[in-house]
Every structure is written in structure tokens, then in C-alpha cells.
Amino acid sequence: MRNLHNDFSVIKAKLDVFSSMSNWLNMMRMIVDGDTTASEHWWVKKEYYYLFGKKTLISILDLSRNLCVQHHILNDSPDSKVFRHAISFASHMRRFEHLQNPWGENTDKEVDLESFVDIHINNFVNGINFPNTMTKF
Amino acid sequence: MIESLYDNPIDVGYTEGDQLSSELLRTIEPYFNEDILTIDGDVMVRWLYNLMYIARRVDLGLAHSIQHNHIAKNYVMMASGSALKDKINNSAYHETIGAHATLKPSDNITMQDNVLNGSKHWLTNLTVANYVALNIIEPYKNHTSSKVIFDLDKTPHTIYDSYDGIIGMKSAKPSTVIVDNYKIPKNDVLGGDKTSNRSFFEECSFFTNLIGAMISLFDEVYQFTKDNDCSRDYNVIKVKLDVFTSVNIWINRMEQISNNIDDKTSEDWWVKKEFHYLFAKKSLVSVINLSRELCIQSHLVSNGESSRVYRNAVTFASHMRRFDQLENLWDRPEDKEINFDSFINDNVERICN
Numbered sequence: 001m002r003n004l005h006n007d008f009s010v011i012k013a014k015l016d017v018f019s020s021m022s023n024w025l026n027m028m029r030m031i032v033d034g035d036t037t038a039s040e041h042w043w044v045k046k047e048y049y050y051l052f053g054k055k056t057l058i059s060i061l062d063l064s065r066n067l068c069v070q071h072h073i074l075n076d077s078p079d080s081k082v083f084r085h086a087i088s089f090a091s092h093m094r095r096f097e098h099l100q101n102p103w104g105e106n107t108d109k110e111v112d113l114e115s116f117v118d119i120h121i122n123n124f125v126n127g128i129n130f131p132n133t134m135t136k137f
Numbered sequence: 138m139i140e141s142l143y144d145n146p147i148d149v150g151y152t153e154g155d156q157l158s159s160e161l162l163r164t165i166e167p168y169f170n171e172d173i174l175t176i177d178g179d180v181m182v183r184w185l186y187n188l189m190y191i192a193r194r195v196d197l198g199l200a201h202s203i204q205h206n207h208i209a210k211n212y213v214m215m216a217s218g219s220a221l222k223d224k225i226n227n228s229a230y231h232e233t234i235g236a237h238a239t240l241k242p243s244d245n246i247t248m249q250d251n252v253l254n255g256s257k258h259w260l261t262n263l264t265v266a267n268y269v270a271l272n273i274i275e276p277y278k279n280h281t282s283s284k285v286i287f288d289l290d291k292t293p294h295t296i297y298d299s300y301d302g303i304i305g306m307k308s309a310k311p312s313t314v315i316v317d318n319y320k321i322p323k324n325d326v327l328g329g330d331k332t333s334n335r336s337f338f339e340e341c342s343f344f345t346n347l348i349g350a351m352i353s354l355f356d357e358v359y360q361f362t363k364d365n366d367c368s369r370d371y372n373v374i375k376v377k378l379d380v381f382t383s384v385n386i387w388i389n390r391m392e393q394i395s396n397n398i399d400d401k402t403s404e405d406w407w408v409k410k411e412f413h414y415l416f417a418k419k420s421l422v423s424v425i426n427l428s429r430e431l432c433i434q435s436h437l438v439s440n441g442e443s444s445r446v447y448r449n450a451v452t453f454a455s456h457m458r459r460f461d462q463l464e465n466l467w468d469r470p471e472d473k474e475i476n477f478d479s480f481i482n483d484n485v486e487r488i489c490n
Binding site for chain 2: 014018021
């Protein structure tokens with residue numbers, strides 16, 4: 001059987017999985033550190049982490065389908081349970097087009113990436129506390 | 138008008154030059170918006186470069202666009218000493234600030250007792266910077282490199298723009314900065330014995346450029362999708378998630394380094410470094426792919442401003458390591474796989490305890 005573990009699509013899925021794990025660890029660290037103040041940047045992170053997790057899950061499902069892993073779709077295969085579990089989980093998550101800034105005004109649900117970067121840099125370079133709202137400069 | 142400006146460069150002081158360049162930029166704005174495709178690219182390059190010459194500023198970075206100097210600004214803010222940091226903090230947000238060289242340490246510029254001498258050659262890419270960050274060889278310190286940040290407004294220097302040595306992309310000219318016996322403020326010299334600063338530069342300068350290139354291109358692509366009413370398309374959202382995750386990883390990484398909590402002596406550190414690097418490349422490639430799938434013509438028109446951003450991104454990605462080289466840098470040569478279970482267990486244990 002051809003060795004596929006260094007195939008681009010496999011590596012990309014692996015990178016997604018690792019990044020999702022990093023996101024999850026960051027979220028845990030935020031909670032453990034007591035960083036749960038209601039603020040725009042917190043909600044933006046939560047939103048993106050959630051949907052990036054879904055994206056990763058789907059990329060693994062896609063990979064399984066592209067590789068035609070037969071035992072994932074056999075009824076009596078133990079592995080199919082894992083596959084079905086993943087699909088069920090993904091199907092219950094919010095849809096991608098719902099990605100938005102949960103904090104934003106109804107008329108402006110876009111995330112201001114520049115402000116997001118700036119408030120973080122200001123926090124750890126200049127010691128300025130996170131503002132509740134990511135106001136545009 | 139364009140030719141005559143180029144043929145008669147005006148040598149003025151910084152303040153006058155700054156005002157003049159603002160006026161000239163206003164003059165050229167219509168060309169950016171409407172007639173850019175009708176102007177010969179070479180003339181445009183020379184004309185714009187003339188503006189920089191007048192303003193006594195020079196472009197440096199590999200990947201910063203005019204629209205996204207906030208990334209460069211943040212980089213310089215973190216890297217610089219207190220004096221420069223105050224100045225940057227107090228500057229207007231949209232003031233053009235910062236970019237930095239990403240070249241390897243050079244022996245063309247040397248530093249002894251904080252005095253700089255020598256010259257440096259860059260590919261300009263047409264962005265404008267006020268601050269320069271350089272890797273400097275210190276000959277009396279076993280050739281270790283330090284990073285120096287200096288303010289071009291205050292530094293005596295000469296700028297040449299020579300068109301003879303074409304480097305890589307045809308998007309911009311190379312330029313040369315010459316410094317002659319310039320003593321830089323102590324606060325603006327970083328590196329040397331300060332391990333954290335060296336680590337900061339080694340880790341973040343490249344990553345910062347990469348994020349800058351990615352955001353520049355993504356903003357272009359995202360605007361296109363909004364204009365064409367397809368910004369909620371699955372593919373676009375997925376790329377957006379990638380970009381956000383890369384930016385967030387970049388922030389976390391710099392935060393760790395600036396707080397001195399990075400530990401290069403652990404496997405965890407090297408595994409993260411490897412994955413973060415290649416994930417950023419993956420995100421950059423996904424933005425490039427999105428541009429291609431959407432058939433954004435302006436990215437392929439040779440003279441367009443947008444195409445410069447696109448070419449920057451492609452060139453940047455092409456210089457990065459290949460995906461199939463992903464490996465565990467820490468482990469034994471015969472076992473380069475990364476154990477996700479131990480990675481999670483170790484990190485959870487660290488967070489909880």
C-alpha cells in the first residue's frame with residue numbers, strides 16, 4: 001500500500017488538528033486564569049475557536065472520504081462508530097455561515113481584525129487591560 | 138507630470154518632505170483608483186519611489202502592504218526600546234510606520250560601541266517605513282548578531298535607489314541605506330546578552346511578515362467576496378477561520394516570548410514552533426487558493442497594486458518549508474512523529490497545576 005502519511009492533504013489535516021488542540025488549550029487556559037470577563041475579544045475568540053473546531057472535524061471526515069476508508073462506513077465495523085460519531089457531532093454544530101461577531105451591533109457583525117491584534121499587543125507590551133469593546137481606531 | 142517628477146528629484150528636509158509627499162500622494166490617488174492599468178508599471182514604480190526619496194523614508198519589509206502597517210507597527214512597538222515605543226504609541230493610527238528587514242545577519246553593517254557603519258541593500262516593495270530593524274554583526278562579540286532599531290527620521294543616512302540589481306519579483310526596486318558613524322541610542326539596541334530579545338526576533342520577525350502578507354491578501358479577497366455578495370460562502374468562511382487562527386497563534390506566540398515564558402529546552406516548544414509555522418503557511422496558501430478560485434483578475438494584472446500583494450504572498454509561501462517536511466524537531470532521527478496524546482496531557486497538566 002502506498003505510504004500516504006506525507007501526502008499534502010494528510011499534512012494539512014494534521015496541521016488543522018494540532019491548531020484546534022492549541023485553540024482548545026488556550027481556551028482552557030483562559031478559563032483557568034479567570035479570564036472570563038464579558039468582553040468583545042473573548043466572544044470573538046470563542047466564536048472562531050468553535051467554528052474552527054468544526055472545520056477541522058469536517059476536514060478529517062473529508063480526508064476519510066477521499067481516502068475511501070471502507071471500514072468507516074461498514075455497519076458492523078468498530079471504526080464506523082468513530083466515523084458516525086464525528087459526522088453526528090459536526091451535524092449538530094452551528095453552520096459556517098453563522099460565523100459572526102457575537103458582540104457586534106446587529107448592523108455590523110464583522111470582526112475588526114486590526115483592533116483584535118492591537119488590543120492584544122497593547123495588553124502584553126504596554127500592560128493596558130483588555131477593553132470590553134474592540135473599538136476601531 | 139510623472140516623468141518630470143522623476144527626472145527632478147527634490148532634496149528637502151524631512152518635515153518639508155513629509156508635507157510634500159502627502160500632497161503628492163493626494164495627487165496620485167486617482168491613478169490608484171481608476172487609471173492604474175493605463176500607466177506603465179515602470180513609470181509608476183519610479184514615481185512612487187521618488188515620493189519615498191523626498192520623504193527620506195525607505196521601504197524595507199518583504200511582505201508589508203501600505204494598507205497593513207499596523208502589523209509592522211505592532212512588531213516594532215514590541216521590539217523597540219521605551220523611547221521609540223512611546224513615539225509609536227502616540228502616533229496617529231494611520232501614520233505610516235514601520236517595517237523591517239528580514240534578511241540574515243549582514244556583515245555589511247557593523248556595530249562597535251553602538252556606532253553603526255556600513256550599508257544594506259533591500260528589495261523595496263514600495264511600502265514606506267519610518268523605522269528600521271537590522272541584524273547586526275558585532276565583530277568583537279564572537280560574531281553574534283544583535284538587533285538594532287533605528288529611527289530613520291533621526292538617523293543620518295543616505296538612500297540610493299538603484300535599478301541595476303533586480304531581485305526576484307518585478308514589483309519594486311532594490312534600495313540601499315548607508316549609515317556612517319551613527320551612534321544609536323542604547324535603548325534601541327536589542328539582542329546580545331538579552332536572550333529573550335534575541336529569541337523574540339528570531340521567532341517573530343519572519344512570522345510577523347508572514348501574517349502581514351496573509352492579512353493583506355485576505356483583506357483584498359474578502360472585499361472582493363463582499364462586493365460580489367459571496368462573503369458567506371463556505372469556502373470563504375473556512376479561509377477566514379484559518380486566517381483568524383493564524384493571527385491568534387501569532388499573538389499567543391509573541392505574548393509568550395515577550396513574557397519570557399518560552400522554553401526552548403522542551404519538546405513542547407519545538408513541536409509548537411513546527412506546527413505553528415506550517416499552519417501559517419497552510420493558511421497563506423488557502424488565501425492564495427481562494428483568490429485563484431474566485432478568479433480575481435486584479436491579482437494577475439502585472440501593473441496593479443493588488444497584484445503586488447498577491448505576488449508577495451505567493452513568493453513568501455514559495456520560500457517556506459514544504460508541508461512534507463513537517464516533523465518533530467525534538468525527537469530522535471528515527472522517530473519524527475508527534476505524539477498528540479502526550480502533547481495534550483503535558484499541556485493540560487501544566488494548565489491545571
